[in-house]
Amino acid sequence: MAILGCLAPAPGGRRVTISRALMSITYPSRLMLVSAMNSCHGGYVGDPQHQCFCTPIMIQHYRSHISGPLLDRKTL
Numbered sequence: 404m405a406i407l408g409c410l411a412p413a414p415g416g417r418r419v420t421i422s423r424a425l426m427s428i429t430y431p432s433r434l435m436l437v438s439a440m441n442s443c444h445g446g447y448v449g450d451p452q453h454q455c456f457c458t459p460i461m462i463q464h465y466r467s468h469i470s471g472p473l474l475d476r477k478t479l
């Protein structure tokens with residue numbers, strides 16, 4: 404999962420750039436990554452029809468499993 408946080412679509416599309424501290428490299432790509440995750444451990448936070456019993460700390464801990472850069476790239 405850590406490598407996914409380093410991926411960025413290159414301008415112009417169909418390429419992906421992997422950036423690390425000392426270098427970045429661009430490869431051709433036709434990949435479309437589709438993923439999903441629950442909003443909390445139980446999956447009910449923000450659901451108007453179900454009650455979420457997670458505490459804010461539990462939600463923060465659950466979401467901390469996904470890196471910030473990867474979470475920034477997800478469309479919620």
Ligand SMILES: [Zn+2]
Pocket residue numbers: 443444445446447448455456457
């Ligand atoms: Zn919950």
